[in-house]
Amino acid sequence: MIMARTPQVAQITTGWEPAVPVLAVDYHQAAARRANLSRQDIATSLLTAEGGIPVGTFYEGVHRNTIYLKCTAADGSRIDNSENVPVFPMLPNVNALLDDELVGSLQTGTLDKGDIIRRLAQT
Known part of the structure; x- marks a missing residue:
């Protein structure tokens, strides 16, 4: 670096932006x-x-x-x-709810929308 070899230059830095806290x-x-x-x-x-x-x-x-x-x-x-x-999580883990009983109930129509929402809200 040219500036580092010049004796008249002191305190060479490359971070010109103000420091920002980072998490x-x-x-x-x-x-x-x-x-x-x-x-x-x-x-x-x-x-x-x-x-x-x-x-x-x-x-x-x-x-x-x-x-x-x-x-x-x-x-x-x-x-x-x-x-x-x-x-x-922003969304519930639906994989934990998908058991054989639930899938069977969905296929036969014995489970309504409210039941599914209640199960999702419990997780």
Whole structure:
């Protein structure tokens, strides 16, 4: 590098952008698959614990306010340690529900839409 060989130049750096805090997640793909979690599920869970996900707006007169979906501790306080953030899948694991009895009930028509929704909500 030319600048490094020039004695008149001091404090050579290549990182000109301001430092930005970064959260690095150690994603173990095999364990995530067993738990039915994707990278997006983990990112969404972390986002709900850190700043929240904007899900809507409401107006007080002319003032616009954003509604955030946040994940908090049991007492309502902010989760301080990102290692303790609960991670949840966005979709239920339907493979765990597909047993022979359920498939048979679907084929014969003895199971209605409400029953399926209740089973999915329990997972």
